[in-house]
Amino acid sequence: MPAAQPFKSGFVAVVGRPNSGKSTLVNALVGAKVAIVTAVAQTTRNRILGVVNQPEAQIVLMDTPGIHRPLHHLNQQMMRWVRESLQDRDLVLFIVDASTSFGKGDQFAVELLSEYRPRAVLLLNKIDQIRKPALLPLMARYSKLYPFEALIPISALHAEGLDEVLSVILQMLPEGPQYFPPETTTDQSERFLAGEVIREKVIHQTREELPYVTAVAVEQFEERPALTRIHASILVEKESQKPILIGAAGHRIKQIGTEARRELEKIFPPKVFLQLLVKVEPDWRNNPAVVAGLGYSADPPEPPA
Ligand SMILES: Nc1nc2c(ncn2[C@@H]2O[C@H](COP(=O)(O)OP(=O)(O)OP(=O)(O)O)[C@@H](O)[C@H]2O)c(=O)[nH]1
Ligand SMILES: [Mg+2]
Structure with a gap:
């Protein structure tokens, strides 16, 4: 009989610019609405856990506020959640809106990621909005900016590419305990x-x-x-x-x-x-x-x- 697979678990920070689709992705992976989604940037204001339960694994996703330059006390706190998540994680999903062209805000976000040097996977989101060939130069650009473990085109909204995201996360998660009871989907009250x-x-x-x-x-x-x-x-x-x-x-x-x-x-x-x-x-x-x-x-x- 083959040996039983060891149980895997870990904390996976979902970070990226405002409006890139972090909360949409977390909801899609969890299979329940744990984080609110709007068309307006800076919707998420704290760290929200979304738990993905599988027979052999538990993925604790950390939805975070969008990376931006903070001008108010609220925004400084929002950025503290991002920094904390970049520290307290096993893996980072760095998500970008592939339907907009690369700009200063994207550069700023990659620089923040680089400060912490986590193992990170690049998710190129909103591919339902673009022609596929447009992805290649963007992928080449990001590969030069950071040593991503994998680059995956997705549409969080239309659940495209999410099986691959899950399988890459599962490959990279360490062995670990079940942090939350298996029926848990979020830590919010x-x-x-x-x-x-x-x-x-x-x-x-x-x-x-x-x-x-x-x-x-x-x-x-x-x-x-x-x-x-x-x-x-x-x-x-x-x-x-x-x-x-x-x-x-x-x-x-x-x-x-x-x-x-x-x-x-x-x-x-x-x-x-x-x-x-x-x-x-x-x-x-x-x-x-x-x-x-x-x-x-x-x-x-x-x-x-
Ligand atoms: N077309 C398209 N729209 C998407 C996709 N993913 C997210 N969106 C839309 O993008 C907008 C922002 O989505 P959110 O999930 O709130 O983005 P966020 O990164 O959590 O934003 P903040 O919390 O403000 O940082 C919403 O209008 C979503 O419906 C996608 O794959 N395709
Ligand atoms: Mg959000």
Whole structure:
């Protein structure tokens, strides 16, 4: 009888520029929505674990914020999550949007990767948007910039190339324990996840006008068999941003509530009662206490002043 395969496991950081498709990829590999996805850059604000469970292996994916130059305290914290993930990993999936031409932001991202020198696989994403020959020069360019273990063209959105991604990860993972019970798909609390779902709908409804200034604070989260009650505040930075979120005759906030409730009821069946308030929190992105309270801080909590 052949010897049983040793169990393999490890932490795989998914890093890349904003909007390259990291969260889409993590959701596709996990087979469940663990991270929100929007068409707007800088959607993911912390590190989110997505666990892929297989009979002989457990892959712990770390979805991270997009690599960018941080201008606010929030963004500095976002970049700390990226750096932590580049350190605490067995393997890195470095994902690029192959449908856009190589620019300064891409150079900046590869330079950050090079600071940590991890074993890394290059994923050229969004190949559904390009003609295949256009990939070759991009692959040649990246091969010169970093010693990638493998280069794989994928479409995270259309689940193309993902079997190869999984098989390369499995080859490269070390032997290891099952870090999480096998039914686990994420490390996020239900309360945090609820806030993220609401934030996705806020961004969806306001993306032209308020891309970065909103956040969602879940004030109350009460799960009962017949009803989950969620009260949340949507933060904006200025009084003038409030009417944008609320919309004429409250139309927009109503729409956000309806979209969010519909999705929340799939996660917390059978019924969700959702109450949304809009709150002005001046310059919250530069307020360490607010950023930490929202769950985005990679710093140890700061002592009260
Ligand atoms: N056409 C196409 N679009 C994709 C693909 N993968 C992701 N997208 C889209 O790209 C946009 C960004 O996707 P996300 O998964 O949120 O990207 P991200 O890298 O997590 O972005 P941040 O969290 O902002 O850093 C969304 O509109 C996705 O639907 C793909 O393979 N093909
Ligand atoms: Mg993301």
